[in-house]
Amino acid sequence: MKQVRSWLQSLRNEKQLTMKQMGELLNISESYYSQIESTERQKKMDVTLVAKLAEVLGVTVECIISHETNQTPPPLPPASAQPEGVGA
DSSP states (O other): OOOOOHHHHHHHHHTTOOHHHHHHHHTSOHHHHHHHHTTSSOSSOOHHHHHHHHHHHTOOHHHHHHHHTTSOOOOOOOOOOOOTTOOO
C-alpha cells in the first residue's frame, strides 16, 4: 500500500493549491512534489524543503516536523489567502 502524507495533502487542499502550483512555489516539478506527498521521494524531508513548505503553506517548521515525526503537531492556523505568486 502506498503511504501518503495526508497531513501535507490536507494543508495543500486547504490553501486550494494544486500539485502543479506547489511545485512552482517550491521551485520543483509537479511530479517531484507528487512524489514528496506520496513519500516516494524525500522519505525524510531535508531542512531546505521543510522551510519552503512552511512558508508556502503558512505553518511553522515545528508543525511540519511534528507531523513528520508523528508527534502532536501544534494547531494549524485558519485558512487564509493563497501565497503570493499563485494565479487564479
